[in-house]
Amino acid sequence: MSEKFIKINESFKCLYCGLFNEKDKHGSCRNHCYYCLYSLHVDIYPGDRKESCNGLMKPIDIKTIGGKNIIYHKCLNCNKINKNKSLPDDNLINFYELY
Numbered sequence: 001m002s003e004k005f006i007k008i009n010e011s012f013k014c015l016y017c018g019l020f021n022e023k024d025k026h027g028s029c030r031n032h033c034y035y036c037l038y039s040l041h042v043d044i045y046p047g048d049r050k051e052s053c054n055g056l057m058k059p060i061d062i063k064t065i066g067g068k069n070i071i072y073h074k075c076l077n078c079n080k081i082n083k084n085k086s087l088p089d090d091n092l093i094n095f096y097e098l099y
């Protein structure tokens with residue numbers, strides 16, 4: 001879990017499903033896998049990469065707020081819950097099928 005899995009808008013290999021994620025074409029910060037939606041606990045505030053936990057974060061809920069999809073992630077290491085904006089190419093349907 002020491003591997004640098006997520007950097008600011010760079011491509012990465014998902015530690016949960018192993019899928020390769022291209023960096024986001026639209027320039028936003030992809031911090032979760034588009035396929036399985038898992039993330040990593042690397043941010044205290046979105047994008048700062050200051051969190052040292054590095055735990056795997058499981059998608060636990062998706063809510064639509066103001067027309068935007070928000071993914072709730074729960075850290076499997078420290079149980080912290082983070083909110084993340086969903087990106088247009090996220091495979092949200094997988095959330096309902098996989099979990």
Ligand SMILES: [Zn+2]
Binds near residue numbers: 016018033034038
């Ligand atoms: Zn994945």
Ligand SMILES: [Zn+2]
Binds near residue numbers: 041053079
């Ligand atoms: Zn954590």
